[in-house]
Every structure is written in C-alpha cells, then in structure tokens.
Amino acid sequence: MNENKCRCVFALNGVTGMLIATVLLLSILGVLTYLGISAQQSVMQKPYTLNTAGVMMESSIDQAKQAKKIKE
Secondary structure, three states: OOOOOOOOOOOOOOHHHHHHHHHHHHHHHHHHHHHHHHHHHHHHHOOOOOOHHHOOOOOHHHHHHHHHHHHO
8 A cells, every 4th residue: 555655744735735825815915906006096196287288289181291201
C-alpha cells in the first residue's frame, strides 16, 4: 500500500489553502475597490474646465481642404 509520507502540519493544501487564498483575494479586492473609489472622489473634486475663447470654428470647406491635404 502507498503510505502518506507527507504529513506536514503547515501545508497549504486543502481547506487551509483555500481559506488563505480566499482571504487574500478578498483583501486584494477590498484594496482595489478603496483605491478606485478614492480616485473617483479626487477627480470629482477637480472638474475639467474648457476655455471657449480658444476654440476656433471651422467651416466644412476648411475641413474638406484639410482632408484633401492629408490624403495627398
């Protein structure tokens, strides 16, 4: 008969390994969720601004000329 020679008390297989992996994955999920929420809150406090004075209007004729230059 085959004897079980691996009788390690602190082996990471079976239920203990599953519990350690589960706790590790849940802690990683918790840290990433916290970092994501804090990043969203920091971006929410500083909204983007648009300087409308610097925006130039272009006609469709100008856009067609630019497209023609790019194709050539």
